[in-house]
Amino acid sequence: MSLVLAPAIPHIEAVREAVIRVEGLTKRYDRVVAVDAVDFEVTAGTTTALLGANGAGKTTILAMLLGLLVPTAGTISVLGQDMLRHRHRVLARMNFSSPYVDLPRRLTVAENLKIYALLYGLRNVRARILEITADLGIADLLERPTRTLSAGQRTRVALAKALLNEPELLLLDEPTASLDPDSADWVRGYLARYQRRTGATLFLASHNMTEVEHMCTDAMIMRAGKIVDRGAPRDLIARHGRRTLEEVFLDITRRGQGAAPGRAAAAQ
Amino acid sequence: MTPPRDGGSAAAAGAGDRVERFSGRRIGAMLLRYLYLLRGSWPRILELAYWPTVQMILWGFITQFFLTHSAWVAQAAGVLIAAVLLWDVLFRSQLSVSLSFMEEMWSRNLGYLFATPLKPAEMVAALLTLSFLRTLVGVGPAALLAIPLYHYSVFELGLPLIAFFANLMVLGWAIGLIVSAIVLRFGLGAESLAWLLVFALAPVSGIYYPIDVLPHWLQPVAWALPSAYVFEGMRAVMFDGLFRLDLLAGAAALNLVYLAIGTAVFLYAFHTARVRGLLLQMGE
Numbered sequence: 001m002s003l004v005l006a007p008a009i010p011h012i013e014a015v016r017e018a019v020i021r022v023e024g025l026t027k028r029y030d031r032v033v034a035v036d037a038v039d040f041e042v043t044a045g046t047t048t049a050l051l052g053a054n055g056a057g058k059t060t061i062l063a064m065l066l067g068l069l070v071p072t073a074g075t076i077s078v079l080g081q082d083m084l085r086h087r088h089r090v091l092a093r094m095n096f097s098s099p100y101v102d103l104p105r106r107l108t109v110a111e112n113l114k115i116y117a118l119l120y121g122l123r124n125v126r127a128r129i130l131e132i133t134a135d136l137g138i139a140d141l142l143e144r145p146t147r148t149l150s151a152g153q154r155t156r157v158a159l160a161k162a163l164l165n166e167p168e169l170l171l172l173d174e175p176t177a178s179l180d181p182d183s184a185d186w187v188r189g190y191l192a193r194y195q196r197r198t199g200a201t202l203f204l205a206s207h208n209m210t211e212v213e214h215m216c217t218d219a220m221i222m223r224a225g226k227i228v229d230r231g232a233p234r235d236l237i238a239r240h241g242r243r244t245l246e247e248v249f250l251d252i253t254r255r256g257q258g259a260a261p262g263r264a265a266a267a268q
Numbered sequence: 269m270t271p272p273r274d275g276g277s278a279a280a281a282g283a284g285d286r287v288e289r290f291s292g293r294r295i296g297a298m299l300l301r302y303l304y305l306l307r308g309s310w311p312r313i314l315e316l317a318y319w320p321t322v323q324m325i326l327w328g329f330i331t332q333f334f335l336t337h338s339a340w341v342a343q344a345a346g347v348l349i350a351a352v353l354l355w356d357v358l359f360r361s362q363l364s365v366s367l368s369f370m371e372e373m374w375s376r377n378l379g380y381l382f383a384t385p386l387k388p389a390e391m392v393a394a395l396l397t398l399s400f401l402r403t404l405v406g407v408g409p410a411a412l413l414a415i416p417l418y419h420y421s422v423f424e425l426g427l428p429l430i431a432f433f434a435n436l437m438v439l440g441w442a443i444g445l446i447v448s449a450i451v452l453r454f455g456l457g458a459e460s461l462a463w464l465l466v467f468a469l470a471p472v473s474g475i476y477y478p479i480d481v482l483p484h485w486l487q488p489v490a491w492a493l494p495s496a497y498v499f500e501g502m503r504a505v506m507f508d509g510l511f512r513l514d515l516l517a518g519a520a521a522l523n524l525v526y527l528a529i530g531t532a533v534f535l536y537a538f539h540t541a542r543v544r545g546l547l548l549q550m551g552e
Contacts, residue, residue, distance in 0.1 A: 029545070063548055066383045070543045091385045101379035101548065104305065104371070111304045118297035119384040145308070161380070 018077070019044045019169055019201040020065065025074035027060050027225075034060045036225035037074070042218075044168075047195065047202040049212040051245075052222030053253045058205035059100075061222075062171050065203070066096055079169060092121055097162035098173035099155065105147035109138065109157050112146060113164060120165040132160045136190065151178035159187065163194065170194075172204040176211060184208075188215055209246035219245070221252050228252055290393075294386050298394030302368050306402075316402055320356040320410035327352040328418040346420035347506050351475045353411050353422050354502060358436040358473075358495060359466055360406045364399035365444025366451070366462035373456055379548045388538045392531060395448075396441050403437060425502070428511045432498045435519040439494045440466070442523070442530030449537035452546065474499045494519040494526065 020042040027035040035057040042048045050058040063069035064076060067087035076083040081090040103112040110129060117125040133139040138156050141149060149157065155178050162170060175191070176184035188211060195202060206212055212219055213233045220230040229236060229252055233245050240248045306312050331348045334341035341347060369391075372378050381391070415421045422429060447461050472486060473495035482490055490496040497519035504512045541547050 027545075059548070060545070063379075063545065068379060068382055068542065068547045069545045070539075088385050088387060091383065094383070096380070096383040098379065098548075100376075102376040103380065104301070104375040104377055106308055106375075107301070107304050108308075111301075115297050115301045115304075116380070116384065118300070119294055119381070119386050121291075121293065121385065 017044055017080075018042065019079055020203065021075075021077040022061075022065075023075045025061070025064065025076060026072045027057075027064065027069065028072045033225050035064070035071075038225075038227050040220060040227060040230070042201060042203055044201050045195070045199050046218055047191075047204070047216045048218045048220065049216040050203070050205045050220050050222060051207075051209070051212060051249055052205075056222040056253075057225040058222060059098075059173060060225075062096075062098075062173055062203075062205055065171060066094070067091065092165060093167060094169045094171065095120075095162040095165055095167035096171045096173075097158045097175065099158075099177040100173065101158075103146050103154075103157065103161060106145060108143050108145055109133070109149070109160075110142040112157070113142075113160060116161050117164050122165060128164060129160075132163055136160050136163075152180065152183050155179055156183075156187070159190075166198060167200060168198075169201045169203065172202065172206075174206060174208075175204055176208060184211070191215070209244065209249055213245045221249060223253055223255075290387070291385070291390060294384075294390045295393045295397070298386070298391055299397055302371070302394070302398045305371060313405070316360075316406040317409045320353070320360065320407045321413060323352050323356060324349060324410040324414050325417065328414060328420075331418065331420075343507055346414075346418075346422065346424070347503065348476060349414050349418060349420050350422050350425065350502055350506065351499060353407055353414070354432055354436055354498065355470070355473075355475050356407050356410070357403055357433055358440045358469075360403045361399045361437040361440030362444040362447070362466045363440075363462060364402040365395045365441055366447040368395050368398055369444075369448040370451060370456070370459055370462065373451065382547055388535055389531075392445065392534060395444070399441060399444065400437065403440075425505055428501065428505050428516075431516050431519075432502055435494050435498050435516070435523055438523040438527055442526035443469075445530035445534040449534045452534075452537045452541050455546075469493060469495060472496065478503065491518075492522070494522040497522070 018041040020040070022041070023039050025035055025038045026033070038057075038061065050061060052058050060069065064071050065078060065083065067083050071084070078087075079090045079093055081087070083090070107115075113129045113133070114125055117128060122128055129142070130139065133142060136156050136159060138153065138160060141153060141157065146154065146157065155176070159175070162172070170191075172191075176187050179187060191202060192215065194200060202215075204216075216233060218231065219233050219236060220227045221236075222228065229248075231239065236248050237243065237245055240251055242248050242251065306316075327348045331341060331345065334348070335345060372381060382388075411422045425432070443466055444462075447465055450461055451458050472482065472490040473493055474482070474490060475495075479487055479490045479496050479500060497515040501512050501515040501519070504510045504515065
């Protein structure tokens, strides 16, 4: 059974459609089950987090949503398209950023962004690059080879790449990894403003519970390939009788497989 | 959702059919990526022409020696230089495809690339186009340098040269795609194949000697390779002044098969990489 996660803005709840719809999603590598029959929907305009310990299956789900990984079973619909059959129809309307994937380091920032702008089919490439780099405060880095940037600068450049095509769906893996607290806060603020301006849907995998509490309207907690609980961060905290999402996360991830509270929640 | 802006998601909104097509623009973007890489590193540009030139100089001196010690070479003074230049067409075109693909793996960029609408076949088209350009840049200077150094111009082969060049390049593409597929499947531990695999063909391609020099049992292997037809064809032009269309047809027919196999193997390896989750894991 699947749950539609509550959108951020209640008054437009009725008109929001599922941007992501996943049913029975499973990924097996030989005998290892990385993702185990997961169902969920994400509605337009929300910010949803996937939480879980290392190896819980978060990045595997992101990769399957992007079409980078073929599921063993299940269906994925993104922006109304079947990702298993027609991913190329929808990839230009999505984008992705991860600290575990690099832009070619020998190329300058401008060269990298130009190539991705062309791959995403943008028209006014130069104007868009100037606009997005100015927005993100990295215009002065345009002529620098990517290899010469600090980790924080690389994160911002990757974010510029991810926003080039003004995606309707933005997938982020650890969006503020390697950033100092001030920069991380600035990035969160930027993403929030981007979402308000465009109505985009954000879907992120994160270990940063504070970030999820501040950014996300919904969170799904994974353990051993399953979604074991889900809901708005404040609802999760209240339901578990804890003070922070981090405490909830530790409760759930340390609990035995059989006592997953998410099963009760998912059955509601 | 606000209306998409020019230059933003507008490019994709409602453009399903357009996105589905084979896109010259995306091929151009990939080509640009590789050209930026070359432009940004003069040692890479120099390296393209370095080995073909060294080979040509070496075989030029060997030719000068054999001109007075070998009646066979004396009949066609440039035969060894032409052979080494054409062999480099095969080697460079193969190496270019393999290295350009491995650049994406070295830079851990495949995850971003294939999260765009880029299709594997478009990447293949970009790799092959770049291979053509890199081979011209690599072998061209050596061919030109042979004229003042040894008074031999490979361009004297005339129109058949284009046929030889094209056939060897296509075989290089096929091998390059297979090497890329192996590296994609087994990881960068297999990258040395890019420098090794093509040399397995050298002894049976008849680069510097006729195929009938080979043992009888090995000759069918040679005739299964387009390169053997090309080098026999080259010698027919240089020794007999004949452009053997039968050899050209044999090379072209085999090349169609090899290129189809190379492309299929690469696309299958790409699909397997998507099944096994390799696109996000590749890196140095």
